[in-house]
Amino acid sequence: MTKISRTRAVALSASVALGAIAWPSMALAQTSPAVTAAPQGDEAEAARAEQDGEILVTARRKEESLQAVPVSVVALSTETLRTQNVQSLVDLPRLAPGLTVTPTSLGTTRPAYQIRGQRANATRITADPAIVVYFAEVGTARSAGSAQAVFDLQSVQVLKGPQGTLFGRNTTGGAILLTPNAPSRDFEGYGQVSAGNFGMRDLEGMVNIPISDVAQLRVAGKYHKMDGYFSNVLRPGERSWDEDNTSLRATLRLTPGGGITSDFIGTYFHSDVIGFQPKLIGFNSSTFPVAALAPAVQAELTASNALGFYEYRELFKARNKDKVLSIQNNTTIELGSDLGLLGSARLKNIIAYRDIENNFSTFADGSGLGIFNTFGSYNGTQFSEELQLQGENGNVDYVLGAFYSTEKGDDFTNAQTFNALPLNFTDLTGKNDSISAFAHANIKLPGIAQGLSLSFGGRITKDTRTIDSHVRQQRALSATVTQPYVCLASGVPVVIANLTDRSLCSFKTEAQFTQPTWDISLNYQFTPDNLVYVAHRRGYRAGSARSATSPDVRPELVNDVEIGSKNQFHFGDTSVRFNVAGYYGAYKDLQRNITLVLNGVTAAQDRNAAEAHVYGVETDLNININRIVTLSASYALTRSRYDSYSNVFNTTGGPVTVDNSSARFSYAPEHMFTGTAKLNVPMSPDKGEASVSMTYSYQSSVQTTDSNSLNCGPGNIERWCLNTVGVTDAYGLVSARADWRRPFGAPFDLGAFVTNLTNEKYYAGKFALVNVIGLLSAWPGPPRMGGVELRVSF
Numbered sequence: 001m002t003k004i005s006r007t008r009a010v011a012l013s014a015s016v017a018l019g020a021i022a023w024p025s026m027a028l029a030q031t032s033p034a035v036t037a038a039p040q041g042d043e044a045e046a047a048r049a050e051q052d053g054e055i056l057v058t059a060r061r062k063e064e065s066l067q068a069v070p071v072s073v074v075a076l077s078t079e080t081l082r083t084q085n086v087q088s089l090v091d092l093p094r095l096a097p098g099l100t101v102t103p104t105s106l107g108t109t110r111p112a113y114q115i116r117g118q119r120a121n122a123t124r125i126t127a128d129p130a131i132v133v134y135f136a137e138v139g140t141a142r143s144a145g146s147a148q149a150v151f152d153l154q155s156v157q158v159l160k161g162p163q164g165t166l167f168g169r170n171t172t173g174g175a176i177l178l179t180p181n182a183p184s185r186d187f188e189g190y191g192q193v194s195a196g197n198f199g200m201r202d203l204e205g206m207v208n209i210p211i212s213d214v215a216q217l218r219v220a221g222k223y224h225k226m227d228g229y230f231s232n233v234l235r236p237g238e239r240s241w242d243e244d245n246t247s248l249r250a251t252l253r254l255t256p257g258g259g260i261t262s263d264f265i266g267t268y269f270h271s272d273v274i275g276f277q278p279k280l281i282g283f284n285s286s287t288f289p290v291a292a293l294a295p296a297v298q299a300e301l302t303a304s305n306a307l308g309f310y311e312y313r314e315l316f317k318a319r320n321k322d323k324v325l326s327i328q329n330n331t332t333i334e335l336g337s338d339l340g341l342l343g344s345a346r347l348k349n350i351i352a353y354r355d356i357e358n359n360f361s362t363f364a365d366g367s368g369l370g371i372f373n374t375f376g377s378y379n380g381t382q383f384s385e386e387l388q389l390q391g392e393n394g395n396v397d398y399v400l401g402a403f404y405s406t407e408k409g410d411d412f413t414n415a416q417t418f419n420a421l422p423l424n425f426t427d428l429t430g431k432n433d434s435i436s437a438f439a440h441a442n443i444k445l446p447g448i449a450q451g452l453s454l455s456f457g458g459r460i461t462k463d464t465r466t467i468d469s470h471v472r473q474q475r476a477l478s479a480t481v482t483q484p485y486v487c488l489a490s491g492v493p494v495v496i497a498n499l500t501d502r503s504l505c506s507f508k509t510e511a512q513f514t515q516p517t518w519d520i521s522l523n524y525q526f527t528p529d530n531l532v533y534v535a536h537r538r539g540y541r542a543g544s545a546r547s548a549t550s551p552d553v554r555p556e557l558v559n560d561v562e563i564g565s566k567n568q569f570h571f572g573d574t575s576v577r578f579n580v581a582g583y584y585g586a587y588k589d590l591q592r593n594i595t596l597v598l599n600g601v602t603a604a605q606d607r608n609a610a611e612a613h614v615y616g617v618e619t620d621l622n623i624n625i626n627r628i629v630t631l632s633a634s635y636a637l638t639r640s641r642y643d644s645y646s647n648v649f650n651t652t653g654g655p656v657t658v659d660n661s662s663a664r665f666s667y668a669p670e671h672m673f674t675g676t677a678k679l680n681v682p683m684s685p686d687k688g689e690a691s692v693s694m695t696y697s698y699q700s701s702v703q704t705t706d707s708n709s710l711n712c713g714p715g716n717i718e719r720w721c722l723n724t725v726g727v728t729d730a731y732g733l734v735s736a737r738a739d740w741r742r743p744f745g746a747p748f749d750l751g752a753f754v755t756n757l758t759n760e761k762y763y764a765g766k767f768a769l770v771n772v773i774g775l776l777s778a779w780p781g782p783p784r785m786g787g788v789e790l791r792v793s794f
Contacts, residue, residue, distance in 0.1 A: 088148060327352070339391075519538070590611065696734050
């Protein structure tokens, strides 16, 4: 693990000092009434809101009612996360239509997130994502370790559309917010045990300790283990797509008085699984590069096709290991309620440090021949500091802020083809610095119309990216052979003495980008339960430093328009919530990996190759009948189209440009739907509370590769064209759950659950390289899984 540098330690200590500014007043607090901090009031409001069916979100960096926020948001409460058996972020798409979470070739613990067609497969330090996951208001720069266990959370929120003002860069598609439960003033806790098929066992617990009137401690943990459902027949007993992780979290809240609330949060996550593994399901000998091996691959495909749906053949054992540590401090200081122009204001400081260790090995061909093997690691640190001034003055609410982050990482990959030489080592050291300032305000306009308001804000961000490339190749096993080790970092092969000394192979580049982002919306709350709004937002995804043979990659830009309506209706004992949003986003300078001609040679590079537009509709309906029957349904329509997207190829007649604008966006289903019916079984209170629920989720077909144009060019020069085999079929899944809480007054709760109730067989993803190296592999989605649960609360 990388040690915290002295600079980071000093900065972190400064936040600790900020959190403890009022400690001298703690003695006074022992003898005088303690000042109640604002978050305590927020917690009480949250409890009342949950009881009344209201949902609170933090889409604008403060707690507000979902129905009053001019943003398309899917908000999942603690209760929903539990009853829907959400174990990690990978489970979210079946509850949040429009979101997909998929593994990458670097493993299950380095996933790619997609919202509104934006899915940046940015697993390396050289590129940034289009969706950022935030935990306790701190964004995670890398996807490694982001798909952690879900436990003891107040809520999970999926924000859709660009969030560049209040959340910053790399949120062109949206953001995912995880809010942990804060310590309370009560001694309380719970313990939960679950067990199910595939050897599933799960232990989860939490204890909240009110140490004193000014200090509360909350400690929570989760251990989850499950055998994989995909059996390797060449290595009996080995099952991939398994789960084995441990998560711990401790939160210390200090409320020493003077309007100060300071939360110290430490987290630990460890995972060690086989994880990602596809199987060979297709082969095209005409595009396979080694004709002599084609009969062996064909025989391997025949053997693979003879297996069961949940069986595969692989000589080697894949591995995904993660260890993530983080520490942060969130401190809020109430400055007062009569501050002149500032009105009522508070100062908020968020400082955080994160350390990631990731190791992986994947075998993407899914055969027993070792055709396409990848080994690698990522070791990195992330430090961030954010200072905010929030306040209200009459009809104006505002947020002013400044943000700084720095990220360092070593990103290493060893790619092998046909389990033979040459070995290709992509070895990168990166440093990414970002600094920004932002302001946002919401102004009520009662002089024009009661309930009318204008929200607007802007942010300016400067990013500096530094890359030191150590791209090397081993061409022979013996050092006596000519050019056994070659450095390729500069684009010109240079013989080096060995592979282990990175200083022998180094090419450093740096790039800077400065971009503004903004948002503006006109909102009309024409009744307390009905809101309509129209919003415009600009977002951007950071660019990257150039390689030896390519220019800097400019930032991606998006300008969108969203029109929405949020409505709450009451009909006697029946309440109805219906939210709908329609949007259109125009994207410029999309970063894509393309082929082009360089000095007469065809090569693949990351370039600003495409422009596109994405539009769609998102709806959310919830009907609660007499608090006995609850019906809910959510739907997302996403249509994404390229306006321009070209590849350039070298031919004997000169360069040829092929228009790829007919290609589909990858992992962006056009239709996603989820519907749930829940019945609270009527019974006398002395028998407890019982409920049963059933959920159906649907996803239409998706294209799994970025390059899949309908245009093959002259002489079928575009080998990625007509890649229909890369499309996964649509599928629908049913899950169910039954709960009996405090049966006959007993101090425990019982639950039973099942996912994929109908045991639907479907492919969750594919590697479609059939037109390039002749191979098509895929991985199945989970089969039927079920279990039982015992929970004791105190």
